[in-house]
Amino acid sequence: MAQSAPLLLRVVASSVTVAGRAGKIIRDVMTGGELNIVNKGKNDPQTEADRSAQRCIVASLSRQFPNVAIIGEEGPSNCEVPSDWVVTDSDQQVLGVRLPQDLEEVEDKDLCIWVDPLDGTSEYAQGLVEHVTVLIGVAVREKAVGGIIHQPYYKNPEDGSLGRTLWGIDGVATGGLQLIPPPEGKRIITTTRSHSDGTVQSALDALEADEILKVGGAGHKVMLLLEGKAHAYVFASAGCKRWDTCAPEAILRAFGGTLTDIHGECYSYNAETSHPNTRGVLATAPGQQHAWYLKKIPDEIKQRLA
Template sequence: MAPMGIRLSPLGLAVFCLLGLGVLYHLYSGFLAGRLALFVLGDQAERAGPGGPDAAPGSLPEGTVDLRELLAVSVLAAVKGGEEVKRVRESNALNEKAKGKTREGAEEKMTSGDVLSNRKMFYLLKDAFPSVQINTEEHIDAPDKEAISWDRSIPEDIKKIIQPKKVPAESVTVWIDPLDATQEYTEDLRQYVTTMVCVAVNGEPVIGVIHKPFSAYTVWAMVNGGSNVKARSSYNEKTPRIIVSRSHAGKVEQVARQTFGNKTVIIPAGGAGYKVLALLEVSDKKQEKADVYIHVTYIKKWDICAGNAVLKALGGHMTTLTGEEISYTGSDGNDGGLLASINVNHKALVDKLPDLEKASHK
C-alpha cells in the first residue's frame, strides 16, 4: 500500500503561515521587552547606587545610616515612650524611688514612667539602628529587653520636608531622655513633662525631637533639613521674659534684673524640653512663652541635646554661659551653664550676663 501524503488546502496553508508568523512575533516581542527591562533596571541601579535616593529603607551600605530614617524612628520612639509615661501617671503606679543626689544636693527621683519609657525608646532605636551608639538617662537591664520593631515607614510630613542624608554610623550618637521633668511628674505637673531624642553627628546636634505626652504634641527638626515648628515672629531683647529652672530661679533673677531692669519677667519652670518649647511658636495652650532660656548649674546632655538641635535648625543658639558650643561626645554632662535664644543677638546676651557664669560655679 502506498504511503499516504499530507495535503494542505490553500486555506489550511494560509492558517499555518499565520500561526508561524504569530509565534515569531511573540518571540521577538519578548526579546525586546527583556532588553528594555534590563536597560531600565540598569539605569535605576546607576542612579540610585548603593543606598542612593531611590534605595529602599534599610538597604544602605554597611556602616551607613540615613538621617531621615533616624529622624522618623526618633519621633516614633519619643511618642511610644510618652505613651508609657502617660499610662503610668494616669494609673498612679509611679513606684517612686530615689536614685541619688544632684551636685547641688537635691534628691533625684526615678519612677516606673522613667523606666518603662526608657526601655521602649532604647530598644526601638537599637533594633532599627544596631550599629549606632545610644546614650540614655536610665540603666538598661538585658533581661528586660523590649521586643519592639520599626516598620521602616517614614511619615508623610517628614517625607515632604526632609531629604535622605547618609552619614557613617560611627559618627552618630543618640541621646535619649525618657522622661524630662521627673520631679514635676511626681507632683502631677504634667505640662512640664516631655520625652526627647537627639541625634548628634561628630558631636554636633543635628536632629531633635521633643514630645509632650499629655497633650500629644511633638516638635521635630533637622539642622539644614527642616522642621515642623517655627520661631515666633517677635522677641523682646531689651526686657526679655527669661525662663529658668524652678529650683534655681533666685540665682538668675537678681542678675537678670540688674542687667535688664526691674520689668524683666522671670518664669520658673520644670524640664529643659519645656523651656526650649517656650522659645518657639507652638500650639499647646499650656505652653508659656519666653524670650531667653537660662540655666546656671551643671546639666546632663540628654536633657539639652534635643532642644539644642531644634534651636540650631531654626537659626537659634544654645551655648554655655560664656558662649561656647556644647559638644555631645565624651562626658554625659555640661558644666558651663546654659544660655538659649532665637532671633536675638546671642553674643550680646552672653556679654550682658557675665555674672551668671560665676553663679554657675557657686
C-alpha cells in the same frame, strides 16, 4: 522608602514615632497611679515612667540601628520589653527631606543618640504634667544635628487628643510646630523651677528681665522659646546633662535660635564626651541677640562655671 533613605533621616524618622509611643507609656503609668519613685540624688527623682519610656526608646532604636551609640539618662536599659513597646514605623515627612551631601554620607560610627525619656520628672511626680517632654537628640560627630521633642500631655485643639511631636534637623528642616516670635518691647526669661541657687539668681538679676518663668524641664523651656512665650532660657549652673540639651539644641537651631553654654561655646555630643553640662546653658529664641545675653552675664559668674 525607609531603607533607601540616608541613615540620619532614618534615625530621626524612627525617633519621631518612638517618642510618641514613649509618651503614651508615660500617660499610662500616671493613669495607673504606680509611679514607684526612687531618688537618684538631691532633686533628682526617677519614676516607673522614666524607666519604661527609656526601655521603649532604646529597644526600638537599638533593634533598628544596632551599631549606633545610644546614651540614656537612666543608664543601661533592659531591652526585653513588651512587643507593643517596640516601634519600627518611621515618620514619612522626615523621610521625604533632602539632606546636604555631608549629612547624606553619615555612617553609624558618626552618630550618637541622646535620650531623656522623661524630661521634667519632678514636675511629673507632682502632677504638673504640662512640663513633661520626651527628648531624643541625634548628634553627628560632636554636633547636635537632629532633635525630637514630644509633649505627652499637649492637648490638640482640633480633636482634644493628647500628644504633640516636633522635630528639627539643623540647617535642613523642621516639623510639628509653627514658630511664634516672642513679644517685642519686653524681656521674658525662662529658668529652672527646682534647681535654683545664688549663682542662677545673680545671672537672672543681671539680665533685668521684665518677667521670669520658672518651669521644669529643658525641653519645656525651649518649647517656650519656640512658642513665643519667652525670649531666652538662662541657667547659670552645672545642673543639667547632655541628654537634656542635645535634642532641644538641635531643634532650636533648626528653627533659627541658638543654644550654648554661658561662655557662648557649643557642647560636644559625641559618645565619648562627659555627660554634665558644667558651664551652664544659655538659649535664645529665633531673632534674639544671643551675644547681648552673653555680654550681660557677669564675668564672675562665668568664672564660677569655667
